[in-house]
Structure formats: structure tokens, C-alpha cells
Amino acid sequence: MSRVEVLWSPTEDNTFITYGSAINLYQVDGPENSHFSKHPESSLKVADQKYAVHCATNSEIHFIKCAAWYPKPEPKNLLAVGQANGRVVLTSFGDPGDDELIGKEFVPRHSRQCNYLAWNPVESNFLAEGLEKFRNDSCVVIWDVNMSHSISETSERSRYSSSEHGSITRPYAEIGAQDTSSSFAWFDGRNFVCGMNNRYLRLYDLRDPAKPRLSTQHRTVYGVCVDNQNSHRLASFGESQVAVWDTRSFDRPVFTLQEAKPVSKISWCLTRSGVLTVMCKDSPILRLYDIRHAVIGCDDIEPVIIDRNIQPCGEHVMSSFAWHPKDENRLLAAAGPSCIKDIVVFERIPVAWSPNSSLTWANGKRTMSCVDSGQLNAQDISTRMRHRALSGYGMQCEDMQANAIVVADEPNLLALWKWISLVRQPQFQRPNQQGKRGAVYNMGIKQILKFYNEQSNPMVSELAYVNWQATEGVTFAIKHQYRSAERSLALSLCGWVQDTHPDFNNHLNALVDNGEEEKAAAIAIFFLKMKKALEILSASATTDNGKLNLNAVAMALAGYNENSNHLWRQTCASQRSQLADPYLRAIFGFLASDSDYYEDVLNEEGLSVEDRVAFALTYLPDTQLRDRINRLADDLVCKGDLDGMLLTGMSNEGVDLLECYVDRTSDVQTAAVTAVFSGTAQTMSDERVTTWINSYRTLLDQWALWHERCKFDIVSQSCEPSVPHPPQVYINCNFCGKSITSNRTSFRLADRFMQLNPFSRSPQQQRQKITCCPSCRKALPRCAVCLGTLGTASAFSANVEQPTLKSGQQKLTLLQDWFAWCQTCRHGGHAAHLTDWFRDHCDCPVTGCMCKCMTIDSTDVHPASS
């Protein structure tokens, strides 16, 4: 395969050439671009979403050895091409136009191979050419392309026999007689370095090309290149060795890198400092060395070189590569005429999540910030928790169901909230052992049935024989139910109303109104009210078109009788599974069951936990009931299913359950809120519970939801009222040193004279203004702004516009009247006056006080999120 070299345009972002036998111009574009649709056959896929569109070919020049792209944008696409005979041609694509540079030729004295071409990046009229050795001729020739050939023609034609018509033969400068030159690089407009004679690296100044400024002897004379990010740094290679040089200490390389294979090309990354790219012969791998952290001039520490291998063209052997001059880390790699890749070598991308669920990462020198659009993260518990907190979840301790409304779209939490609110009904309050705490809302079914401390006082249930209440004239066998006070209580915790209760029918009607006809019918059946069940089903079947099959169900139910033959039961059993509604399945399971064997109902997973438990509470004898409930509770605890809180209550087992729930969902919010609402002294001391509460508070703080955090603290405090929160600050009288608010006696005294305590609940109208210490009657300090004694209302409070509050929302005290003072100089006054003052000043308002109160101690407070 012919060798292919690639070159980026120095001026245009998406243009490159390939040269080998001919020069081809390509333009990189996205697939949507019109170029691609016009010429799909001439396009190369260079990246996932990029195509190189073939724009032009220049095949006029033969024996191309090297090419260099003119560094200025005009004339467009001007190339210098070096040929095997040393001739340099300036060429372009398509119509040559009228630019005088295009078509110029430069011919050395004697024909020999051209090794390289290099445009001066600053003074772009200079073009350096490197040549093989020929007698006494110079090996490095620097041409001035602006030199008019008429001069050279007239004066030099006679001298150089090999010159042709129109070609320029007199160079601007010549260097290195009797040598051969293998590589060359410009530092800037003046200085350059070249590798000569297979032995020397020499630095020259263009103003004095006669002798080298610096010279060193080393084998690595090929591919010399200058790091454009650091003009002291050079790299060169020879055989399988790569050397990195510093021009400030040029006698030996800074360090060398040994490759396994002979090196064929090296290059510095043009956009990154200190990244050296090395390509070896017959290798598909490009090695990238980050040598920036190689310690220079420090012998005791090994150079830190981070290397990285990339394979841009898969398994194909690389033939050439070129770094993009502007786009960061963009690399064009070629493994053949048809295998060209335009890739970006990615650096380490640091990523970070913000607490507010937005993501930021840096890409090279740029930073991207990704604000999620919520689609993905709305499902994540972190955003949901934040949303819930903003909606007041877990902060409404009067009306528990209001908390549930916030999470109405999360069915797994509804059962929990139903339990939390039900357990607050007075019949579940247990006389408290400690006597100190008020209400305890931790009762679960297992506590009610005394499963946790069964030895002392086990539950004893009595057996009741209950008849079916069906149509007249039909008698069914008696069913066995079990009753006890505990069971009744537990039933009501499950949300069931017993048939003996006057509200039974209302309860069923409420369910029907709720659209839960099947559940109502099932409960009626479970309480052996066949007639009621039939009424419910047929009534709903007539009213609601959507549930047509209920009529058929009613019909099937009506066919039930106690002596029902085997066929009815068999049909029931086989058809039951076809029913979509779990409650209907439970009904038939119940009816088809043999006496006292209710596994079909109890194992009906579609029934909610509370209904299954309630059923068990009605029909299972004590030991079976305990087994059943313990098994169910264990299962739910393992799964971390919040439905199980109904069974366990807020016991140790309940904490275990919550722990599993947190492990599974990370929903620490619900765990913390549950613990606060239904915790006991025992569970509140559990380390896990305190962790949840603290984590949740930290989260709220992190989201700057401070008001929500405070509300949550208030709720937790109200649920744990035993320890009052001590005040954070006391104010002492300047003279007698007694606190003016702290102790009760002075409080009472103060009440007589003054209303200082801003937390006082007495209405403002009744407050007396007092301006002295309650114990020694010395005056309180004066406000530094209005010079009124503190304790009086600030004078211009009336000027401050107050939002008109509805009656009942009237604030008891106004913040503007409060004491405020600088923590450093201890000067202070009315809060309103001070805020007013510090709006325009940063110094203390007190004469002679140098304190910069406003700048001191500013702690960059964020506003609260809302």
C-alpha cells in the first residue's frame, strides 16, 4: 500500500490534504451537510458523525517527497511540494488564479532528494528545504518565495546550468555545506533547528546562518520538532529512541524514551503543552507521552512521564498523523488512502455532581454543565425527596393524611401513611409506662396482639359461630370466627369495621363510592353478608358500565349454597385464576374453601397486606394467627416493604424494616419522618434512627431548604417534647449583671414592666414598653442610630412598608424592633435601623468606633431555596 501522509490546513478548521502519489483535498463535515449528500461515493467516514468530503485532487506533481501548507490564509490552499529531485513547487487546487506565488518553482543547484519543507510561521515568505548530500553543496536551503524570479533569472541563469525557465535558483540562505539534513523546525521567525549529517542537532539564527548558535552531537537527528507551547522544548528521534531537549541546556537530552520499534514520526500536540506523540513503524499504536511533569534538572527523582496508547485506526498499521492546529486534542490519523480517522483524544474528564442534581464536567480546557431536564432524575429518589420536602412532606403533624397527599403518586408509601394516621386514633393509645411522655403512636398489629411480650399476658380469643346472612329460606353451615378485644382493635387498625359495629354498612358504602366495589363485596362476604355482597355487586354493575362482569360475578355468587356440589367448587377453583381482580378471586377462594381452610385467601398476593391480615384476624385461631402474622411480618421486613409497618409498628422490628427500606431505596426522608412521627423513646435512641434523622436534616441543609429543616425540627421537637430547647443567647444587664430574660422570677418581673421577650405570645397591643433592667431599673442601652433606648419601638417603623397581613396572620412582634448588635464591637440598636444604616455603610454607626461591622464576620450566607 502506498504511503499516505496527512496535513491539516493551518488556517481552515475542517480542511486537510492527503498526499502520496497525488494530493487530495478533503473537507470534514457532518452527515447532514449538503456536501455529503452530493458526493456520498467520494466521502470517507472519518468519525461516527463526520465525513471527509473529497474536494479536489492535484495530480500534476510527481514524485512527491514532502509537502508543507502555507501558514497564511491567502492565497488559499497554497502548498509547497518537494520532489525527489529537490525541486520545490508552489501549487494549489483547481484554477491557479492570478496569484503570483502559485506556480513558482525553486530549484537547488544540483538535483538531489528533498527531505523536508518548512514554512517560516511568522515571516511566511521563507521556506526551508532540506536536501541530501551532494559534494560541496549546502543541505539546508532557505528560499524567499517573494523573490521575483526575473532577478534571479537574469543574474543567475548563466551560473546554474540546471535551472529551467521561470524557476528560482538563488536561495535566501544556504547552510551546511557537505552535509545532509534530515529534519528541520522553526522556533519562531528567526531561529530554527535542524538535524544534520546523522550526528548533529544545530540551532541557527537566520540573521547569522554562517555558524550554529548551539550544536550538540546525538544520534537522534530525525523529526526534530518544537513544542509550540514551550519554545525551549524540542524533541527528535533516531532509530527507536526519542529524545527531548531543552535549548537552555542543549548539550544532552533532558531524557530519552526507548521504543520497541523504530520510530517513524513524532509530533508535539499543538494545543496541549508537553504532549509528545510517537508513531512507530509497522505499528497500529500511537503513543502519547505527557512529559510536562518530567522534572527537569532534578537528578534524584525519576521523570514522571504519563504515557498512553491510542489505536485510532483499529488494527491497521498507522501511516501518518497530524494534530489539529486549533481544535483541542483533535488528531487526524491515516492508515492508508481510505482509512483516515478524525478523532479527539480525550483527556481525563473530571466530573462532579452538584447537590442539586446537576452535573458538571470539564472537557480539556472547557467546562460543560449539564442541568438535567428532570426526565431522568425525577425518578431518582434524591429529586423526589427534594420535591416532597418542598411540598411539605413530613412537616404536617396536625393532619397526617396531608403528608400522604404529597406522595399520592407513590403507592408504596400510602399504606404507611394510612397506618401513621390511623394509629393516632384514641383507641390505640396505650397507657404509658414512663408516664412522662404524651401520646405514643407506635402501635402495630403485633403490639396490639401482644406478640412481642406474649409470656406475660397472651391473647385469648373466643370462638364464635356465625351464620351466613343470605336470602331467606336458604341455610348455610356455620362459619367459625375468632373474636377478642385485641382482634377488634387490630381490625380497626387494618381499616376494617366489624359487622357488629353500627358503621359497618356506611363503611361498605364508602368503599363503593370510592370505586372499590370488589373490596366492599369481599368484605361483606368475609363477614358472611351474602345478601349485602350481592346488592353491592349488582348495584355497581348497573351503574358502572366499565365493570360489566360484576353482574356475572353476582350471578355466580348467588348460585352458591353450602351444600353446593362438587362441580360448583371445581368450577370456582379452576375459573378463579381467570378473574382479574384479586378481591373477586378472594371471594371465590373463600367460598370454595373447605371449612376453616383459607389458604386461597391468605395467599392472595393481590390483596393488600391490611386486608389479608384483617382476614386472618377474623378467621384464624390464635396459634395459626401468630404464625401467619409473624411469617408475613418477617417477609415484609426482609423486603423492606413499608406495608409491614402496620404489623410491626415502630418497634425494633419496625426499625429493621425501615433499615431494609432505606437500604433498598435510599429514601431516608420517609424513614426519618416515620421515626419522628411514631417513634418511642426506645426507637429514638436507636443509632440508625438518629442517623436517618440527621442525614435528612443534612440533606435539607445541603439543598438550602432551611425553612423546611426548621419545620422538620419543630415537628421532631413536638414529637419529643420532654427536653425543651434551651435559648441560645442570654442578655445580661450592664449594671447588675442579671439576665433580663433568663430566669423565671425576672421574667415575671419583666412581664410587669416590659415586653422584651420576642418569643412572647402575648399580643403586641397589650405590651408595655419598658426601657430598663427589670432587676436594677437601670436604663437599657441606646440604639446607636436613633439614640432611643432599646425596648422602645423603632421610630420610623411606620415608614417601612409592611405587607398587609390578613387578620390572624398578624405577627406578634416585628423584627425591626428587636435588639441587634455587632458581634465584634458590641454596638447595636434596633434591627430596622441597623439594616438601614448598613445598606449604605460598612462602618459602625457609633462615633469613633473603627469597626467595619459589615465586612467583619461575613460568612457568605446563601439565601434559602424556595
Place this chain on the structure above:
Amino acid sequence: MFVAKSIAVDHKDLIHDVSYDFHGRRMATCSSDQTVKVWEQGDDGTWHCTASWKTHSGSVWRVTWAHPEFGQVLATCSFDRTAAVWEKEAGQNHWLKRTSLVDSRTSVTDVKFAPKHMGLQLATSSADGIIRIYEAVDVMNLSNWSLQHEFNCHMGCSCLTWNTSRVHPPLIAMGSDDPNPSGGPKVKLYEYSEVQRKWNKVEALSVVSDAVHDIQFAPNVGRSYHLLAVASKELYIFSLKPYRKDPASNPQGNKFEIRQAGMFDCHDSQVWRVSWNVIGTILVSSGADGCVRMWKANYLGNWKCISELKGDGTPGEGHAAVAQNNQPPGTLAANGSMGANNNSSSSNAIRPPVPMNLKRNTGWPWMDIKKDSFKLFY
């Protein structure tokens, strides 16, 4: 799906780290151009650079924020063998160098503040394998840091992370970028023993044998296990569940029941960075393929890629389509699924950490009323 906005950062060289403060309203970036920039989010959500200054005389590897309780404090570490602590001058957008920690003899590769409940402590890791724990002697005067502990990991450290749990003893995980795959485990866990007053190695994750580039503990919000993400040749997610003290349940004397919750060979060759979201439910990773991927666990604790973005901000080829879940069957310690845990009283048995430092008023003004009310107010 995602709107990626570009921020004109204007660093002169490669950015090595991006870090958010506690509230997510400030951001710090550090770069090879030896500077750190601090960014503040405006009310309209745009980021403004409020400070930019030269911090070191070498590439700045990492930048990290202290908890705002200690003020506006940053720590940086650099190739110039130092770590530095910076504090914002009150009222001005000017950052002052409070101290330079010069103990390391090699490049300081990572710096991390300890969780808040441990007070103002700082851990640094260096390329010669030494982890140092510093503590601010006086939180009001950040120029005085004392080197509390120093331990050698016996291989070059590239990254470290603190466990954030309050109820467990302090725990640090470190990763090594030693390229030799046969050089032993590249992730080690060190735990602080209050009794011995020293850091002891408690675990080494032998599964990870390739160079580790980044490591991070998920914020522990009260889960009974810790999640650790490791960026190596593959992306690893480990779940570490502390054993109970009871020796019967733990005959080997291990500290943790370690489970490999996920291993993904996704980013072509190397995973560079990992980061957890605020409660440790979503992990984001970046790798050599220039992609940023997000990972999330499903109900059963299986981690899956849920979305992919290109590093330049364009969406990846297929969101969620790349969920190649090569969940390995091999777990380090046989265990059921994460959720199934019926001896969950385990964490009861773990002794709470003894207060290390009385001046930390954690959770002020309310944390645990009974325990702390006398400590806090006097």
C-alpha cells in the same frame, strides 16, 4: 433529554478537577495552568468566575471544599509536592493562602476534607504512597495545621476518599495508579482505631489489579452498607457492609462483608473519574472514550447505565441503550441481594465513635438533644 451548557472557563491548560461546595452554589476548578478558579451561580443559574489565582508552581491536581461551617475554605494539591489551604477573605472575592502543607516529598495527588462530624481534618495522598491526616488545631485560625497521622500504603497513591458515615469508625479508601498489574491490590481501606489511636489497614480489594484513577465513597445517608466506586480499567462498584462485633457471625475477623455490586468494562480502556450524587443513588463515570455515563441501581441492586453523554456535550449514541450489564456472578463474600437482610440489628452492635474533638458542634443547633444539649450551650 439533556441540555448541556458550556461555561467559558478560560483555563490556559487542562482542567483536572471540578468541585462543588456543600450547597452546590459554588464551584471550584483547578488546572495544569497552576490556577484555581472559583465560580458562583447567579440567580439565573449562570456561573460567574469570582476569583482566579495562581495557587501552586505545578499542575493543580485536585480542589475540594470544606464544610461551610468552617468558613469558605478550599484545599488544593499539586505536582509541586505541596497541598494548600485557602480561605476567602471576608467580604471580598479574594482568597488567602492559610497554610502550605509541605511534608510530602513527591507530588501530592489528592486532598480531601474529612466528614464534618470529625471536625476540620484533611487527608492528603502522595505519589510515594504516604497518606497524611492533618487537623486544624484551631478552627478559627487555619494557618495552624498539625500532622496527626501518617501511614504508608507501600504503593503510589492516586486518590483517596473518606467514608461519610457518622456511626462507623473513620474509614479511608485509597487507590493506587501503580501500573504493574501484579503489584497486588490497588484499593486499600484504612480504618481509624480510637483505642490504638492509629490508622490500620482493614481490607484490600484484590479484584482491582489495574491502576486506579479515582475512588469515591457514596454519601452514606443511613444505609447499612457503604458504596464505593472505583475507576480503574473497569468501573467497579463495591458494597461494604460492616460486620457486627459478634465474632460468631464473622469468623475470619474481617471488618466488612464486601460484595462487588457491579463491574463494567465500558469506557474503552480506562475509566478516569467517578462521582456520586448527593445521596449515592446515581453514579457518574467518565472515561477514555470521552463519554460521561450515569449508573443507577434497580430495585434488586443491579447497577445499569441509564444514560450516556459525549464529553463535548452532545448526547451519546443511545441513551440507556448501552446498558451492557456484565454483572459478574462472583461476589467476594456470598450474600443474598442487598435488600434481603434479616440480621439488620447488626449496626446496633457497632460502637458509636467516641467524640474526637469537643469543639465540633455538629448539627447545630439541634442534633441529639439529650446528649448534646449541655455541650452546645454554655
